[in-house]
Amino acid sequence: MRGALLGIARSGAGAAALHPLRSAVTVACVASIVLPWVVGTGISRGLREGIEAAVAAGPDLVVTGTRFGRPAPLPEEAADLVRAIPGVASVVPRVVGELRLGDRGESAVVVGVPASEVPATVRLVEGRLFAPGAPGEIVVGSGLAARLGIRVGAVLPPFYRNEAGERTSTVVGVFESDAPLRQAHLLLASIETARTFFAEGGASTDLLVRCPEAFREPVARRIRALETPRLAVSTRDDVEAALLRRALDRETLLQLPFVLAFALGIPLVLVTSGAGLVERRREAGLLRAVGWSADALLLRALVESALLAVAGASIAVLGAALWLGALDGAGIAPVLLPGADRVPGFRVPWRLGPEPALLGLAVCAVLVAAGTLHSTWRAASAPPAEAMR
Amino acid sequence: MSAEEGMRVEASGVARAFPGEGGTVVRAVGGVSLAAEPGEMVALAGRSGSGKTTLLCLLGSLDEPTEGRVLWDGADLARLGRGARAALARSAGFVLQGSALIRRMPLWENVTQGLVPLGVPSAERRDRAEALLGRVGIGRLSGRRPEQLSAGERQRAALARALALAPRLLLADEPTSDLDPESAAVVRGVLAEEGAAGRTVIVATHDPELLSAAGRVVRMEAGRVV
Numbered sequence: 001m002r003g004a005l006l007g008i009a010r011s012g013a014g015a016a017a018l019h020p021l022r023s024a025v026t027v028a029c030v031a032s033i034v035l036p037w038v039v040g041t042g043i044s045r046g047l048r049e050g051i052e053a054a055v056a057a058g059p060d061l062v063v064t065g066t067r068f069g070r071p072a073p074l075p076e077e078a079a080d081l082v083r084a085i086p087g088v089a090s091v092v093p094r095v096v097g098e099l100r101l102g103d104r105g106e107s108a109v110v111v112g113v114p115a116s117e118v119p120a121t122v123r124l125v126e127g128r129l130f131a132p133g134a135p136g137e138i139v140v141g142s143g144l145a146a147r148l149g150i151r152v153g154a155v156l157p158p159f160y161r162n163e164a165g166e167r168t169s170t171v172v173g174v175f176e177s178d179a180p181l182r183q184a185h186l187l188l189a190s191i192e193t194a195r196t197f198f199a200e201g202g203a204s205t206d207l208l209v210r211c212p213e214a215f216r217e218p219v220a221r222r223i224r225a226l227e228t229p230r231l232a233v234s235t236r237d238d239v240e241a242a243l244l245r246r247a248l249d250r251e252t253l254l255q256l257p258f259v260l261a262f263a264l265g266i267p268l269v270l271v272t273s274g275a276g277l278v279e280r281r282r283e284a285g286l287l288r289a290v291g292w293s294a295d296a297l298l299l300r301a302l303v304e305s306a307l308l309a310v311a312g313a314s315i316a317v318l319g320a321a322l323w324l325g326a327l328d329g330a331g332i333a334p335v336l337l338p339g340a341d342r343v344p345g346f347r348v349p350w351r352l353g354p355e356p357a358l359l360g361l362a363v364c365a366v367l368v369a370a371g372t373l374h375s376t377w378r379a380a381s382a383p384p385a386e387a388m389r
Numbered sequence: 390m391s392a393e394e395g396m397r398v399e400a401s402g403v404a405r406a407f408p409g410e411g412g413t414v415v416r417a418v419g420g421v422s423l424a425a426e427p428g429e430m431v432a433l434a435g436r437s438g439s440g441k442t443t444l445l446c447l448l449g450s451l452d453e454p455t456e457g458r459v460l461w462d463g464a465d466l467a468r469l470g471r472g473a474r475a476a477l478a479r480s481a482g483f484v485l486q487g488s489a490l491i492r493r494m495p496l497w498e499n500v501t502q503g504l505v506p507l508g509v510p511s512a513e514r515r516d517r518a519e520a521l522l523g524r525v526g527i528g529r530l531s532g533r534r535p536e537q538l539s540a541g542e543r544q545r546a547a548l549a550r551a552l553a554l555a556p557r558l559l560l561a562d563e564p565t566s567d568l569d570p571e572s573a574a575v576v577r578g579v580l581a582e583e584g585a586a587g588r589t590v591i592v593a594t595h596d597p598e599l600l601s602a603a604g605r606v607v608r609m610e611a612g613r614v615v
Contacts, residue, residue, distance in 0.1 A: 001508070002508070003508025003509075003510065004505075004506055004507060004508035005508075006508070007505040007506065007507075007508050007509070007510075007511075008505060008506055010505075010511075011502075011505050014494075014498075018491070018492075018493045018494060019493075282489075283491060286485075286489055286491060286502075287502060288451075288478075289451055289483050289485065289489075290483075290502050290503035290550060290553070290554075291475070291478055291479040291503035291506065291507075291554055292475075292502070292503070292505075292506050293471070293472070293475035293506065294471065294475075296506040383446075383451060383452045383453050384446075384451040384452070385443075385446040385451040385452035386452065388485070388489065
């Protein structure tokens with residue numbers, strides 16, 4: 001029995017080699033359908049990991065101001081009010097805002113925080129971090145620096161103006177980050193410098209609150225209960241859920257065309273593998289005529305399909321690694337990374353772990369099996385003379 | 390019963406109809422009754438289109454009759470389950486018209502494809518294939534592919550394949566047509582040897598020499614025995 005199964009399996013493996021053109025076309029067809037999906041899935045996994053890491057390193061609570069039910073800057077005294085709540089370990093005001101820089105109006109996200117609050121994922125590759133109390137010092141992400149053509153020591157021409165007149169800023173450092181989007185768009189500065197950019201005096205956009213886990217909920221309740229100013233609180237879980245939800249929405253947006261592609265892929269594989277349909281039928285009839293049972297033929301086709309699926313999935317995964325590593329997920333990254341160009345120009349976050357590879361293999365297996373098993377089953381179920389006719 | 394013994398094959402009122410153009414029905418074989426005994430060599434003769442190949446396929450279990458019954462040693466093939474029928478089908482060897490070998494597959498593998506589902510190891514299959522190919526005079530070609538062979542060599546290989554399972558029933562469809570005299574002689578010789586060894590041999594042919602070698606000639610016309 002074991003010998004028979006092995007013999008049939010070997011014959012199935014041989015069948016893939018017996019029809020090189022049919023096999024190559026089927027593998028190419030399956031790989032081309034699955035490849036962009038693996039790329040998208042790889043970026044999604046990378047993004048999720050980035051989100052989880054960022055949230056794990058982030059504050060326990062994020063407090064924002066609200067006015068008329070919409071986000072609003074926080075007045076300077078808000079930090080003191082929150083700091084006075086029992087259980088709060090630290091409160092750090094932060095400014096997050098958007099600027100346009102350079103002749104082409106490159107989008108840059110300014111984050112103003114104390115130097116001690118710069119995320120650990122940020123690695124300086126040139127220069128130093130901004131000094132406390134030194135106005136106008138900025139640290140830019142390597143992607144943004146490349147896009148603007150600036151290095152350490154560059155003086156940014158006046159890109160903002162306030163009541164004190166035009167101001168210039170000096171690039172004192174360039175950083176790389178595990179979250180490449182930061183590199184592409186981020187500009188770090190002290191909170192004072194960031195406030196000056198936006199002429200917001202002592203205001204901040206949010207407060208980063210740290211407290212022991214047991215205090216998280218009571219502290220959040222107390223903050224929400226404050227009358228003036230009105231504050232909104234997001235816990236670490238809320239932030240993670242919101243970020244993952246946003247990522248999931250974009251993933252869903254990406255998955256929809258692929259569901260359609262997979263659905264269209266089955267008839268496509270039927271056609272490509274069916275390019276040898278007459279030959280497949282004839283071969284099935286021939287093998288039946290020399291004593292093969294229909295079950296043995298199906299097993300043979302299953303092994304052949306599995307091999308083609310493994311080949312298709314392997315090519316898709318290797319191609320995806322190349323697409324992500326060398327081409328930065330061009331064409332697919334913008335769907336998942338808001339703000340990224342069609343050719344991102346920065347290292348997109350990606351992860352090709354076993355999960356996308358196995359899912360890719362499963363999709364390939366379904367596509368190939370749907371394309372080949374049905375025709376084999378029909379040929380194997382028909383009388384041999386009819387299959388060979 | 391040993392493999393050396395033949396098989397009693399009986400067709401009882403078998404008919405085979407195919408759908409034709411415009412909803413018509415084409416009866417390739419109509420109500421044929423025929424029996425072949427172990428050790429007997431029966432030749433089916435008749436013009437092209439007379440129904441010889443269809444009847445041969447019905448007798449060899451390669452096709453199913455639309456009417457009537459085919460019995461092997463008294464067992465009605467239509468009443469057998471899939472597994473039993475597949476097992477019984479290995480008792481028959483078929484030389485198909487035009488040799489019908491699998492392209493790109495070495496000859497020795499083609500010849501022993503029937504042994505694969507039985508779990509016969511590859512080395513043993515190769516040995517058996519070489520012996521069978523040697524018997525039909527082309528042992529040296531066992532590593533070649535069908536497309537590298539002449540029509541006569543392919544037909545001899547097809548005969549070797551039909552013998553691979555040591556069948557009790559051997560059916561051959563035009564086994565000597567378009568063959569060079571040497572190849573035709575080899576094929577005729579092997580068929581005669583099989584018949585002499587007690588196997589049931591049924592051949593559809595136009596070949597006068599093969600017809601004269603047969604113990605009985607059944608003539609067909611328009612799907613009927615005449």
